[in-house]
Amino acid sequence: MNTISPSTFYKEEASNYELTVRIIKAQNIHGTDIVSKPDCYVCLWLPTSLSDRKRTKTIWNNANPDWDETFHFRIHSQVKNILELSMHDEDVGTADDHLFTVCYDLGNVPLNENVVENFTLNKEFQEELQVEFNLTIIPESQKKVTTNGVLVCPEMVALEIEVQKQRKELFKKKTELALTVRGSFEQSHRILLHPEACHVLNSRETAVFHFPRDLGTEMTAALCRVYSSFDVTFTNDTENDGSNHTTVPLSLISPTENYIDVQVPAIEGNPMGMQIKLNECPEKLDVRLGFDLCEKEKIFLQKRRKLVSNTLKKVLQLEEDLLGEEIPVVAIMATGGGARAMACLYSHLYAIQNMGLLDCVTYIASASGSTWTTSKLYEDPNWSHNKLSEAINNVKKHVTKNKIGIFSMDRLKYYRKELQQATIDGQKTSFTDLWGLMLESMLNIGRNESRLSDQQAALDNGQNPLPLYLAMNVKHNTISTLDFKEWCEFTPYEVGLLKYGASIRTEDYGSEFYMGRLMKKHPEPRICFLQGLWGNVFSLNLVDTWYLTTQLDTFWDTWVKDRIKDIDKEDIRVRRESAHTKTRLFTPSGIFSRVWKGVLTNRPIDGEQHNFLKGLYLHKDYHQQSQFTTWKDSNLDSFPNRLTPLADNLCLVDAGYFINASFPPLLRPQRKVDVIISFDYTLDTPLQAVEQTCNYCTTQGIGFPKVSLSDEERKTHRECYVFNDDDNNNCPIVLHFPLVNDTFKKFKEPGVLRSAEEMSDGNVDVTGAFSPYFLTNFTYSERDFDRLMKLTQYNLANNRELILDALHTAVQRRKARNLSPEIKQTEAQKKI
Known part of the structure; x- marks a missing residue:
């Protein structure tokens, strides 16, 4: 290789x-x-x-x-x-x-x-x-x-077929020409040949098939009778006994040849003539093969570095400017949690903004419910430089309003109309899309026309962090999420499958691809459909449910x-x-x-999307490619016939079904993330996601700090945990903020004790079985909403020094990493 x-x-x-x-x-x-x-x-x-x-x-x-x-x-x-x-x-x-x-x-x-x-x-x-x-x-x-070492794209050719319509008297009955090319994008074409349509002797119709040139296939052409009854038209293919069709091996035809005449045996009268020709297709692919960041993201990073450098110099009180590789990459990671995660992320971003640290952040990764926050914020191209209190007031109106209206007759008619239009636009509609429309009704006033690619306007000058949205590609049925899942990353620039190093433009998501080419362009789906996909709490199968509630995955192995x-x-x-x-x-x-x-692994409520890897093949050495092995984590990765390139569709679901976190996009080595501020919005197990991520990364050989907790630490949760690997500077520093109510019970602000009358405001239930913030609750009282906002903002402000210490450490590591070997040796001698 x-x-x-x-x-x-x-x-x-x-x-x-x-x-x-x-x-x-x-x-x-x-x-x-x-x-x-x-x-x-x-x-x-x-x-x-x-x-x-x-x-x-x-x-x-x-x-x-x-x-x-x-x-x-x-x-x-x-x-x-x-x-x-x-x-x-x-x-x-x-x-x-x-x-x-x-x-x-x-x-x-x-x-x-x-x-x-x-x-x-x-x-x-x-x-x-x-x-x-x-x-x-x-x-x-x-x-x-x-x-790219994992996927292979052979040469594509286009078979052009010209059919000369016959004279009216040659077809006494309606007849259809059925053309088939096995392994092509189009698969088949049918051309109607009947007296009304065939009155012009020299009129022609064309059909085109796209297929891999080198893998050997054939074209089959046959004439069939067409019958009509009660306005229903159908074709009788059973009349084809082999005497009225012809087969042409396409591997024998050179793309340099002129048209070749082909005769199709007729059902009646003379044989029907047509001409075929092979044309070479452009080599340029519409699927980007490669594990590096796309060019637009690289340009964004150059612009964002300037703002990050200036902000870090100010908040850390540095004497010199940070330049180039000295500038650390800081990211925010948010878990899922329905409306709770959505509201809390607004609050946390507001607190970060108040501390003057929001312009230090380069990436914001979200999954499940937290994606509803970022996808809404980025409708404003300058959101991080506007006071986020207004955004919180806006989301408060939606979280506290009555949701019964989403089931009104008018809304149901609207959902039906939108799903019908989505089908016309080429989407594979499902309950996931209906859920997205319901979210639109709950979280917006009126129809939301925005699309994910529109968020590029919020990145043009590096003015906001780059949003990363996470989903998982799974199997529709017969296989649990534990046994097969593939990380799928969405950004305003691209949608990509990490394991295969394959990405498409976000504008082209939902369109049909074959052999790396865009074959049929469909409109990019509105953001509400993606919100339904990213945060679909209804796509679990029984095995997934068992794992999420018990963390045991061996009970069902027998079945x-x-x-x-x-x-x-x-x-x-x-x-x-x-x-x-x-x-x-x-x-x-x-x-x-x-x-x-089938009962245990079937997903009765999920959706399928067009597979943009269709027509690509796995490289003969795919499972030795380092990037693939980093992300492979299931037995199916050794069964290439069952992997995604050979699948007809993708089955994308909420990433929280495996690990309720959005770490994977931030752990790509190309992004070089130094500090991750982790916001965990889980109620009962606020340390589970970071522990699961650590175990996953250890198994996969991905750099992540060790998460070692005692039984006591698991019982009594702190406001902030700092996970750092001093022996491995390539691991990010992780500051993990669970959703807990600790010192907030006594302090209304950092260092400011509550009065006796204010003590009740500190009783925020984020652990009990009767917490008002449970996953499927989408309507909070105003008091519950306000207390949740104050709690999350307090927890962050109360640990500001830990964040600043992590940023200081990241800057020092970056500087040490960029020293020349001679300077490093001199500095080491000084320490001795």
Whole structure:
């Protein structure tokens, strides 16, 4: 692999291979039938080849079936190719029984050698499947592909088809031309050919298909009858018996050739003619492949540094200006917590502003309910330089107002109209979008037209911190969040999946992509739809609920974990390079377990979005790329066929379902964050999120200070915790502010005791079961709201010195890090 910075994309030499797979035989197969021997067949699925699923014939009533059938695939040398071989027991009248699936890395097959593998399906019964593989290079197929070390984008071409409409008398009945290109973005086109539409001899219609040039596919064209009944039109494809369609292998056509004539056998009369041509597509991608920050964020950071430097010099009373890399990066991290998190973040930002520290902050990361605050604030391009007391008064009106109106008939009609329009605009609407519209009604006056990309205006001059919003990509069903989740980051500039190093412009979120290109532009969704996605408290499945309430994830393993094991033999281990994945055997569970698993892991209320990774492939060495390994944290990361690039849609949910915090965007090494001011709005477990983050980062090898708490510290919560790793200057200093009521009970301001009449104002219940700030409460009394604001502002002001100390330490570390080796040595000698 090219030795180049992992933050960039680059070109890599690639070839195409011809793969031959011969299914030889199996032995000692035990089917599910008690009274008879199994009726076995084998299915082959290689999703990276664009081929349909292939299958052998069925060998009836035989425990030792002998097939000796050969299949061919065209594959790409730089792509991770995993062949799935599944064995089934055919049943008449009922669904076939799935016995086994073997996942085999084709990187184990050397070029120009026949390799015979005996896959052990069951050691106890000596069940085996014997398969022969052969791999040859396709001559003159070498090309350069674009990759970032994790994803690969092969060359794209466009198939242009021109259809000349026939004379009226050639079609006595309505006829349709069905065009299909497997593995293309468009998949199929249908062109109506009927007497009314075909009165002009030389009129033409065109159809275009976009697909990967090097992976070998074909175009199929067929004529079908079209029937109408009671204003319903349908096509009868069953009339196609193979005599009235034609298939063209597209790998045989060169993009440099002129139009090629193709004849489609007609249902009646003469064959229908059309012309096809391949056109090369521009190399420029609309998906940014790379782990570095985007250019707009880099420009923002340059502008923001000047303001941060001046503010730090003032608040820390420094004698000299901070320049360049001497300027520390300070970030705010906010957890979720519904309306409680939204209100508290307003209050905390107001307190930071009053302390003169808001212009020291470069990033504000939020998740779940706290995203409702930042997404509203950034409607004002100059919000951090206006007094935030006005914003707090505004949110107070919404939090304290009666919410019954969101269920009025007028609002329900409005929701329906908006969802219908969103569908027309290309969104995949769901309950998540309805929840977003309900939030809009609760938190705004009237319709909110703003969009996430509009927030760029608040960053043009570096005048505000850069907002980072966090969500998670999960599987819609069959897999819990614990077993599969991928961090998805939203900024006013880009939306990206951290693990894959792939991002799109925020303006293009919700549009359809293929092979890194923007294929179908849809309007960017309004901010309320994103608020519903980021803060959707209704997308939990039962396993997620169990984990969040108990923090135990082993109870359900028997029911929801797949039975998978490594079946590599020694000769494969010797032959396999370190980059190749293990050969794995999947044994499906029984019907009861499958039904129970579906109940536990299905997400009845969530939404799916267009997958902007669609059409990209995983690099053959993807799981060795350092950036990918930093963020991979599930078993599925070793199963490329089940990862996001091969998924049709994204399933984005509230990030709080795993860890109720928004740390991940701030821990990207490219952002170089030195100090994180962590605001935790959890009621009962205010230290849980930071402990979970520490454990997660330790496992993943991400720099994060050690969080070690005694049992007593977990019982009695302080207003502020400082977590710092003196031995690792690359770890950020974390100042963690839980939502607690400690000295506020006696002090109304730092150092100012309450009078006897004011003692009741200090009784703010943020821990009890009957706290007015529970998660699903969206309406507070004015008194409860005001007391919550005063509590959070007091806690921050009471620990101002801890914040200043952390900023001092960050400045010293930055200065020490930027000293030349000679100066460092001199300074060390002075200390000695």
